[in-house]
Amino acid sequence: MAIVKMSSFSLFTFDSDRDRLLHELQKFGSVHFTDLKADETLSEEGLETLEVPADLVVIDEEIQSVKYALDLLKQYDQRESGIKAMIKGKDSFTFQELEDKVAEFDYDPIISKFRALTGKIDHLSQEEMKLKALTEELRPWKKLDYEVKSLRDFTFSEVFTGTVPKKLMEKLKSDLEPLKETHFEVLSEGKDEAYILGITSSTEREEFNEILRNNSYTSLSIPTEGTPTSEMEKIRVELSRMKSEKAEVKSEIKSMANHLPQFEEVYEYLLNKKLRFAAESNFLKTENVNVISGYVPTEKAVQFRKAVEGAQDNAFYLEIEDAVDTDKEVPILLKNGSFSETFESLTTMYALPTYNSVDPTPYLAPFYFAFFGMMVADLAYGIILLAITGVALKFFNLDKGTKLFVKFLFYLSFSVIAWGLIYGSFFGDLITLPSLIAPMEQYTELLVISIIFGGIHLFYALAIKAYLSFREGKPLDALFDVGFWYMALMGAIGFLAAGFVPVPDVVQPISMWVMIIGMVGIVLTGGRENKSVGGKLAGGFYSLYGISGYIGDFVSYSRLMALGLSGGFIAVAMNMIMNMLFDMGPIGILPGIIIFVFGQLFNLFLSALSAYVHTSRLTYVEFFGKFYEGGGKAFKLFRNKSKYINVE
Known part of the structure; x- marks a missing residue:
């Protein structure tokens, strides 16, 4: 066996038939397009490149939306894995079967629902973070048995809450001993600071404030109106409710995990559809006619001609001839027997042969x-x-x-x-x-x-x-x-x-x-x-x-x-x-x-x-x-390499 014999083709077709033509050629699959932009002689003759279609941007957005749904549903995938999954293998479809299955699946509403549900989860997660942060702010004050709002209503006294470095606590206590109308209490201690409560009369306020300042006091506001303990209990109950609500939302998403295989099929289809649009960048055009060239395996040239003819409503021109042996642009496909075929990866890992060389x-x-x-x-x-x-x-x-x-x-x-x-x-x-x-x-x-x-x-x-x-x-x-x-x-x-x-x-x-x-x-x-x-x-x-x-x-x-x-x-x-x-x-x-x-x-x-x-x-x-130099270019099938399914 050896290098697959190739035929080059030149095709002139009306611009209006381009989409249908590419669709049929992708179903055919075994076609390799030549990038005509590299041929300066064609540009000199007045041929123009095709503009990148706007549909390419749209389909990219659609692919990202489907990928978002895939990534979400994979978290809840309950299909068999490991050995059982390998025994079952990937599902196989013809290109037409894949198109038909995707056409029957209305996936946009499901994606919209996913976005709404994940938005709800994100909102709950943000609220959880806020409440947990609030809990951490309240934790140092949980020994305070009074409602915080009551501490703010004193007429002849003032309440101080804040922190003082632990290393200065002894000095602070010593400095406060002369004050007779001041209450001082340590409510808790952190790694480096102590959380304190101070109550002083209006007559000792200035002196007490000065002592605190001299001991690196930092004022802190207790973020509640009631007692810290009761507020922390309310937060605990609310966090529990949010956790249950998130579980319900996730359960709803999980109930739709059966759509995962369908989204995988849509993803493969869209990637192939994108490939059709991307292929247009290889073509040149006049006002109404597209100029296309490339290569097909010689043994499939008749099938290629039928695919072209089946996609045309209008007149077209197609010329197919054997590729020139010395043409270094001819793409390479290898075809070997059952035994030798398994060793092809060694050749391709090194370098593909040129068309006039030997496999x-x-x-x-x-x-x-x-x-x-x-x-x-x-x-x-x-x-x-x-x-x-x-x-x-x-x-x-x-x-x-x-x-x-x-x-x-x-x-x-x-x-x-x-x-x-x-x-x-x-x-x-x-x-x-x-x-x-x-x-x-x-x-x-x-x-x-x-x-x-x-x-x-x-x-x-x-x-x-x-x-x-x-x-x-x-x-x-x-x-x-x-x-x-x-x-x-x-x-x-x-x-x-x-x-x-x-x-x-x-x-x-x-x-x-x-x-x-x-x-x-x-x-x-x-x-x-x-x-x-x-x-x-x-x-x-x-x-x-x-x-x-x-x-x-x-x-x-x-x-x-x-x-x-x-x-x-x-x-x-x-x-x-x-x-x-x-x-x-x-x-x-x-x-x-x-x-x-x-x-x-x-x-x-x-x-x-x-x-x-x-x-x-x-x-x-x-x-x-x-004896071997390599340097050949791989034949690029007009199909995207499948990840989730086999497209025949």
Whole structure:
């Protein structure tokens, strides 16, 4: 499989048909619009850009209103969650079914009611805050048994209420001792201040006031007419009433939580509707005609034409032709088989290929499959991974992206199982199994195997580069950029190996001459793009210097051995800890089981994560670095990416 074949289209349609056309094209979905504003030649011919429609502002406001309702109802969502929700999955609709469902739901009155109810809750919350603040103001005075208003009616006396720093209390009491017609009382104490009540006669008023001022007195008004205690009780009753009222309002909102799925559908529909309006910014127009261009998959070109024809009442002009291979603006869609498709995320994470390039996904997939398993390499871990992903694929209704990732792990579990059998590993050494390689004893042989796998991986990448050169009609480039490197590298490997491995005497000299021919070829052709002879030779020697990079590449594949060993050692360590606890007798059995289960599961997680990261690194740096450049633009479906439902 490969990059999806694309067709470009140019469409002239009357402005009056634009809304219906976009509606039909969105139902079709597989259309990618070209931004015509970037084409200066069209602007020079008098074509104008379409103004941002006023409806776009209106629909943005509508989306915010629906999102407000969603956020509110999510607090009362009583639908199944967790495993049950994953089994059920998202509801799926065609675009027409979604439109029909949204048309039947009159959601504006419900949103208005929500705003009224939440407004009431906000008002009650503000009143609660005020009353609680008032309670805190009254709390220091609750020992005052008199009605506050009565303290204000004295004719021959004056009442003082306020605070004095606690550190000055002794001084204040001492200063007040000479006063005979003054009553002073501490009602409560805070962290740093004391709340006081003072009553003095008119004759001692000035003196009492002066003493208070000298002791940093701050006057405070008691915010009630009655006693502080009775006022606090009234507030408590009122807060209780407000709490009940808020609960009733929230209960009323909760009773409408059954509308949440409908609001999710409306939200998805409105986002798609907004996308229709936003697409208009890509078009140009004359007074009455819109000019539209873009791309559709060639296999869907007939369906695209029917969608256009079905949306037109008036005349229109539509031209569809195969996209030009060298056009870098052609958007990219990848299409692979069931196995390779699960590895597409690795390609898109790095970079999409250009239209005239090659999709590397089917080429990287078998190596990624093998390398991942070699790094995890445990039969039990593979069985666990297979069981979890198999159950998820069988019983869970997963969305496309999640399903692809689960399938990705499902396929990789077979590689883990295979390598676990090769290594004879089952939770490390928990069960003794026959093995083809004992990694803890034969680590040298395992390192050699890892390097050999690396060589195959690198030479395969170079072979793809040669294939691309042949496909572009440049066979000499294949010889210069791949053939000579094959000779140099394989000759060097043969020459060095002959010094360690028993081989016929003729192998070493032949390998040496093959290596020399390859190196000379690299020097003579590596700088062929330069104009001067000196520049060509300098470029050639620089290209030959790249052989040092290949040495680093080969060493990188030692991680295939290292990660497999590290995971195995950790698994064995968990078994040792478990056995040590078991040796303690009954008291150690439960802790031993817990450590074994959680330790092995954690090791599985770490091993899988490390294998994912390091196999990706081998793919991106060592493999892609030899032939793949990327640079393609993703095909943008004329559909919004769904969050709550699946729109087909």
